[in-house]
Amino acid sequence: MVLLLLLPASGLPGCRGSTPGVEPPAPGPGPRSYAADQVYTVEVWGAQAPDTVVTFLAARPRSIVLRHGPPDNTVFAELDIPAGALAPPAGADRVSLTVRPVPGVYGLTIESEASLTAPVTLTFKYPVHFAAPSDSRARYATDVLFEQALVVALAERGGDRFQTLRSARPASDNLQAMISKLGRYQLVAPR
Numbered sequence: 001m002v003l004l005l006l007l008p009a010s011g012l013p014g015c016r017g018s019t020p021g022v023e024p025p026a027p028g029p030g031p032r033s034y035a036a037d038q039v040y041t042v043e044v045w046g047a048q049a050p051d052t053v054v055t056f057l058a059a060r061p062r063s064i065v066l067r068h069g070p071p072d073n074t075v076f077a078e079l080d081i082p083a084g085a086l087a088p089p090a091g092a093d094r095v096s097l098t099v100r101p102v103p104g105v106y107g108l109t110i111e112s113e114a115s116l117t118a119p120v121t122l123t124f125k126y127p128v129h130f131a132a133p134s135d136s137r138a139r140y141a142t143d144v145l146f147e148q149a150l151v152v153a154l155a156e157r158g159g160d161r162f163q164t165l166r167s168a169r170p171a172s173d174n175l176q177a178m179i180s181k182l183g184r185y186q187l188v189a190p191r
Helices: 134-138 143-148
Strands: 005-007 033-035 039-041 052-057 062-067 075-081 094-101 107-112 120-125 151-156 161-164 174-179 183-190
Touching: 052 062, 062 094, 075 094, 075 107, 151 174, 161 183, 174 183
Parallel strands: none
Antiparallel strands: 005 062, 033 161, 039 183, 052 094, 062 075, 075 120, 094 107, 107 183, 120 174, 151 161, 151 183
């Protein structure tokens, strides 16, 4: 049995930002563009998180939590969508969002018939299923050093290039970025 939690986000006193409980990423290194052969991608092992399609009212905030499959059902990624961040097609009040994990790596593809009109928070969570590529030892002596170099990146031109995003660590084994377009996102580290 695969668990998928859909939680309506509700306003909490004292929270900053448009999505409760989520702080925007702290300023870090500026975004860079890399050719695919200039980055290492984080490998994932264990039961794959399933594809999912979620339909909800565009005027309401939504959190979508994707979990790895059994036996552990650990969180793979979370999307926090502020109210109105997705503009539905003309005349509609609901939007559908399709989220597909990328097989074998910490990555996912986000698609919708709606257009993204405000940033969405994407958080990858990798406490259990994280695996540094074996050839990453050429640059990073340990998994810890490799993990410290990770950023969230948008795959462009069919995965030939990666545009890194300002990324933050809201908790141990979590990497978060604000995304402003639909597409494929992955965890990468420079070679």
